[in-house]
Amino acid sequence: MTPTLDQVRRAPKVLLHDHLDGGLRPQTVLELAGEVGHQLPAVEGELTATSLGQWFADAADSGSLERYLETFDHTVGVMQTASAITRVARECVEDLAADGVVYAEIRYAPEQHVEAGLSLDEVVAAVQEGFEQGVAAAAEAGRTIRVGQLLTAMRHAARSMEIAELAVAWRDRGVAGFDIAGAEAGYPPTRHLDAFEYLQRENFHFTIHAGEAFGLPSIWQAIQWCGADRLGHGVRIIDDITVHDDGSVELGRLAAYVRDKRIPLEMCPWSNVQTGAAASIAEHPIGLLKDLRFRVTVNTDNRLMSGTSMTHELWSLVEAFGYGLRDLEWFTVNAMKSSFLPFDERFALISDVIKPAYAALREEPAE
Numbered sequence: 133m134t135p136t137l138d139q140v141r142r143a144p145k146v147l148l149h150d151h152l153d154g155g156l157r158p159q160t161v162l163e164l165a166g167e168v169g170h171q172l173p174a175v176e177g178e179l180t181a182t183s184l185g186q187w188f189a190d191a192a193d194s195g196s197l198e199r200y201l202e203t204f205d206h207t208v209g210v211m212q213t214a215s216a217i218t219r220v221a222r223e224c225v226e227d228l229a230a231d232g233v234v235y236a237e238i239r240y241a242p243e244q245h246v247e248a249g250l251s252l253d254e255v256v257a258a259v260q261e262g263f264e265q266g267v268a269a270a271a272e273a274g275r276t277i278r279v280g281q282l283l284t285a286m287r288h289a290a291r292s293m294e295i296a297e298l299a300v301a302w303r304d305r306g307v308a309g310f311d312i313a314g315a316e317a318g319y320p321p322t323r324h325l326d327a328f329e330y331l332q333r334e335n336f337h338f339t340i341h342a343g344e345a346f347g348l349p350s351i352w353q354a355i356q357w358c359g360a361d362r363l364g365h366g367v368r369i370i371d372d373i374t375v376h377d378d379g380s381v382e383l384g385r386l387a388a389y390v391r392d393k394r395i396p397l398e399m400c401p402w403s404n405v406q407t408g409a410a411a412s413i414a415e416h417p418i419g420l421l422k423d424l425r426f427r428v429t430v431n432t433d434n435r436l437m438s439g440t441s442m443t444h445e446l447w448s449l450v451e452a453f454g455y456g457l458r459d460l461e462w463f464t465v466n467a468m469k470s471s472f473l474p475f476d477e478r479f480a481l482i483s484d485v486i487k488p489a490y491a492a493l494r495e496e497p498a499e
């Protein structure tokens with residue numbers, strides 16, 4: 133059954149890969165830049181929330197991860213005080229809840245928010261405060277959402293051990309896991325091996341951006357050297373899959389391992405189109421990977437830069453691949469199973485929230 137856009141909007145959604153500094157409202161960027169005197173980029177015509185939002189989308193639509201990442205100067209630049217960070221975190225949760233997201237893990241790099249003198253600990257506290265305000269505001273608006281923080285270390289920098297320790301220190305106060313992000317080529321995840329080994333000794337969870345702008349060696353290192361629980365993007369796993377002329381499919385050893393071990397792929401279709409990792413949504417490897425029953429999840433990555441939302445990502449897949457409600461439920465249950473929440477809580481969200489809601493949507497009369 134093909135869903136309507138309104139049904140996709142109302143369906144419960146789970147988001148594992150969303151950057152806090154990639155999801156600001158354009159209006160908030162404008163206001164915060166005015167408050168702190170941050171110089172925003174020159175846009176065509178008058179500088180308004182609309183023209184600024186368009187600037188982000190155009191600049192990010194670059195075909196290169198490096199140029200895509202340059203746009204973050206203008207979001208990170210206005211997120212240097214506790215009040216600004218708290219506001220962005222609160223609005224993030226409100227926006228996700230309004231989009232029908234019921235569970236989200238939201239990431240950012242604390243080390244990028246200390247330019248005006250905040251300590252790493254104060255940054256995490258400011259985000260947590262904003263998340264709690266956002267959950268409360270969503271509840272007042274009749275929406276139930278649960279959120280956790282993922283602390284990211286920048287792969288070109290050298291603070292991963294410190295950030296890993298910060299994540300573990302906050303594990304019972306809102307931080308669900310750890311990640312590394314930033315330019316991939318030239319910065320292999322093994323540079324941060326000490327941090328990953330520390331996290332494993334602590335029985336903590338982490339995901340690694342890998343297989344986005346760089347291919348199989350990056351994925352292989354993330355899994356086999358670093359021990360990643362999930363792959364951020366992981367889209368280049370497709371390079372280890374051969375589709376023969378007769379339609380038969382052959383998996384290389386790494387692709388087979390990823391599928392056999394049910395390693396979750398945090399796929400972000402529109403982000404990949406912008407950075408050139410996929411030519412279009414219709415040609416995105418997610419279609420084949422889903423058919424082959426990899427543990428695929430659907431995510432937004434950067435809602436501001438991609439002008440996207442969970443509804444928009446899923447709806448684009450419905451349009452490109454003809455997915456129905458059962459397919460969307462499969463992505464959602466995959467994501468919930470792959471979250472860094474304790475098992476019993478994941479299980480409860482699947483059986484008490486996700487499954488009943490999708491069953492009810494399927495019961496709705498066709499338009």
Ligand SMILES: O=c1[nH]cnc2c1ncn2[C@H]1C[C@H](O)[C@@H](CO)O1
Nearest residue numbers: 151153204239240241284313314341
């Ligand atoms: O898709 C991405 N790949 C690698 N790095 C990314 C991506 N999206 C955002 N980032 C970076 C830029 C942000 O400032 C940082 C922390 O959220 O993570």
Ligand SMILES: [Zn+2]
Nearest residue numbers: 313341364433
């Ligand atoms: Zn990302």
